[in-house]
Amino acid sequence: MAALLPATPAAAANVAFKAATLNIYNGLSQADFVHDLNLIASKADLVGLNEVGNRKAYLESWAADNGWWLYAPGGTNQAGEALIAKKSMFDVLDMGSIFVCDTNGPGEVPPARYNNWVKYRHKASGRNVTHLNAHAVASIETAGRPEDLPRTRCAEAQFQGLKELAVAKQSEGQVIVSGDLNVDFSADRSYGYAKFPWQVFEANELPNLRSNYNLYGEKGTGTHGNRHIDYVYFWKRLPEHQLMWMTDYDIVGGTRSDHNGVVATFSIQS
Numbered sequence: 001m002a003a004l005l006p007a008t009p010a011a012a013a014n015v016a017f018k019a020a021t022l023n024i025y026n027g028l029s030q031a032d033f034v035h036d037l038n039l040i041a042s043k044a045d046l047v048g049l050n051e052v053g054n055r056k057a058y059l060e061s062w063a064a065d066n067g068w069w070l071y072a073p074g075g076t077n078q079a080g081e082a083l084i085a086k087k088s089m090f091d092v093l094d095m096g097s098i099f100v101c102d103t104n105g106p107g108e109v110p111p112a113r114y115n116n117w118v119k120y121r122h123k124a125s126g127r128n129v130t131h132l133n134a135h136a137v138a139s140i141e142t143a144g145r146p147e148d149l150p151r152t153r154c155a156e157a158q159f160q161g162l163k164e165l166a167v168a169k170q171s172e173g174q175v176i177v178s179g180d181l182n183v184d185f186s187a188d189r190s191y192g193y194a195k196f197p198w199q200v201f202e203a204n205e206l207p208n209l210r211s212n213y214n215l216y217g218e219k220g221t222g223t224h225g226n227r228h229i230d231y232v233y234f235w236k237r238l239p240e241h242q243l244m245w246m247t248d249y250d251i252v253g254g255t256r257s258d259h260n261g262v263v264a265t266f267s268i269q270s
Contacts, residue, residue, distance in 0.1 A: 014245075014267040015124040017089060020044035021178035021230050022252070022261035023135065026051040026080075030058075032256035037062065043252055043263045045086045046120070048133030048178035050259075053080035071118045073097045077111040081133045081179065083118045090120040093128065100161055101154040103137065110137045110151055113158050115165055119172065125270040127243065128173025134162055136182045144184065144191030155182065156195040163200050166209060166235055174244040174268065175235035177201075177209060180259065184227040185213040201233060207241075209233040212249035212264050220251040223260045232264040244268040 022040040024033055033055055040047055052059060053076035063070035063084060069092050072082035078097055085092075095118040102112035119130040136155040139147060146152050162177060169175050181197050188198040201209040212232045223230040234246050245267045252261030 013269055015122070015270050016247070016265060016267050017046070017122065017124075018044040018263050018265050019046040019048075019131065019176050019178065019232055020252070020261055020263040021048045021050070021133075021180070021232055022255070023050035023180040023224075023230060023257060023259040024052055024255075025257040025259070026054055028256055033058075036255045036257050039255060040252060040261045040263075041066070041068070041084070043250075043261070045089050046129075046131055046176065047084045048131060049082045049084065050133075050135040050180045051080055052082050053077055056082075059084075069118070071095050071116065073116065074114075078114045078116075080111070081114060081116045081135050083116060083131055083133050085118065085120055085131070089123055090129070091123060092118060093121055094119040098161060098165065100158045103151045103154045110154075113137065113154060115158065115161050117165060117169070119169070122268060125268045127268055127270075129244075129268070130169040130173060130175050132162060132165055132169070132175065132177045134158060134177075134179040134181070136180065138182045141183050141187070141193075141196065144187035144189075144193060144196070146193050146196065159195065159197055159200045163209070170207070170235045170237075175209075176266075177233040178231065178262075180224070180230050182229050184229055185211065185231070186218055186228065189214075197231070207235065207237045210236040210246065212246065212262060215246055216249055219249070220253070220260070223251065223262060224258060230259055230262050232262050234264075234266065
């Protein structure tokens, strides 16, 4: 019977860590921003943040004071998709930021979009983990159907760029992708538009990305209103090559932001 069961990590040889995503609304007061930052940091070891570019200076001092790595490159838009990681658990090996698009030009809404990433060494396992973080433009879908707008084409380019980056980085180790993608998971899976996350990232193919919602269902009532649009993915390999697993996830409520957080638990082979 054992041969019929799905492959699971051997507990004794694996180490757990948690990775999270949270869009901290950029219009919050400083006190509310700090509340949300500390809340998500208390739940995870790696975090991808969205809309935090206008708090870059504060994030730099917070990270230095609290033992976290911070990657928040460039100006407000580029730094918005900041990545943080506990120094006690990770070393930084490499990092980068890729410009995707600026729908209506500099200074116009929506802001320019970037895919930011950091490659870490997970100290306890010795394995490389690259974290990709992004924030897609809003108002690009209704019930999974794409809106025929320039901003939608920007988002489509961002999703494709994220997929290509994940494919490139999976040859260097394990890969996690996080962010507010502004596409509802269940609506996207149901409609299946070819250039949205379900088809680009997952489609239940292997090897490919896998989201927390695909693996463990849509918990709670949503991450933004009643929609599940904030994601944590990992690169899922063929079973014989798998070295990291997502074992569960939780929705983090109680935020001051208009988004809830998502925290996924990972098990990595040491």
